[in-house]
Amino acid sequence: MFKKTSLAAGVAAFATILFAGGCAFAEADKSGQVDYTAMTPHELAEYLIFEANDGGGFNLAQEMQEGGTARDRMQQDELQKACSIIGDGKPDEETMAAIRTAAQESIVYPEGGIQLGNWERGRELAWSGFGYRVGHNYDDHNVREVGGTCYNCHQFATDRTGGNVGPVLTGYGKMRGTSEPILKYVYDMIYNPHVYFPCTHMPRFGSSGFLDKESIADIMAYMFDPESPVNE
Template identity: 55%
Template sequence: MIAMNHSRRAAGFAALAAAVLIVGGCAAPESAETDGKVDYTKMSAEELGEYLVMQSGSWDLKQEVQEGGTARERMTQDELQKVCSEARNQPSPEQAGQIIADARASITYPEGGIQLGDWRRGQDLSWGGFGFRIAHNPDDHSRRDPSGNCYNCHAMSPDRVGGTLGPSLTAYGKQRGNNEATRRFVWEMMYNPHAYFPCSNMPRMGAKGLLSHEAMMDIMAYVLHPDSPVNQ
């Protein structure tokens, strides 16, 4: 995902690289031992991950991405991600206050107010992982709208197993109701969750243009509508 944390990305690729080296039975690729330019054994996990992803040429960082720009630009942290990485996702009160203010300033609202869309389409969008994938077979947004991939992090309706990284949303609408205050909170959380939880792991679906206003309202309907499986 676009909002991926820089240090987490580096550590993840470093762990994978370490596993490959161990399985291969050597401390570093042969090329690293002979060309004199790179000595993996002297790198920390973060340095190794950074090198493999951003410098080694293992990934095509010149590839164009759907939001515009290149894969390298996507992998480069914005100011919010830099602050959260440096703070290990534990910002100081001053940092947190600025993050919240910036996040709230980024939020826009649909014309005509925040309404519930089609919960059936919202179900498909919540279950789907389509959108913004690149490599050899990039997602074509002209043929299909990006999905929210909500189930990757949240439990939602009982008929499908969800993730545990985020809080459970099962029976969310039944418990909180479909009122203006609830709709506004859900909209703002989806649009930019840092408005409530600075350095949140949740993607900035609206602020980063990952979902359209229509798609967000459809997903909101899946979470809040009384007929949705989420609230049965």
């Protein structure tokens, strides 16, 4: 009964969305053009992505590395919707709390606890910007493994130049040690940083499936292993 009721409610809600959308999109002027000025900016943005120009403003039919098509990848999940704020501000406290909770629930820990992997592989993964790019120059994951793109935003060992969008991580393990809480913190930050920083710009490398567990362990080794150049 509960299932039936909620399903009915869901269908009703969906119909409302369809109706509201249909209203805005169906209003065509004399030339048969859809009237963009009748839509809200958000409605128009969605229309331009998914409908305009005979099938959308993007190459939506392209197949994605993770499965599905570009159309699927352009759909926003709850977090992406909540964190898409004009002016780059933060949502209200309640939403932030809900984001934190959902982030915590998304994190899957390795069986037997968080272990450090191979720092040498981690060094290359932290440097690599390869993976999940599509469009005109598709990243073929069969040719090269997916990297972590970490150096785009962070400085690690100073033998290579990193970005400064995120904090400097030089000497990370040397300064903080390898206690269970700090390993958990870094694992969480890589897996889903919204647990600590709701609407951060850092990607959810674990929750999104961008990096697998082995790659996360190797990148963490690069940060924590005493032999790693990060901790020289």
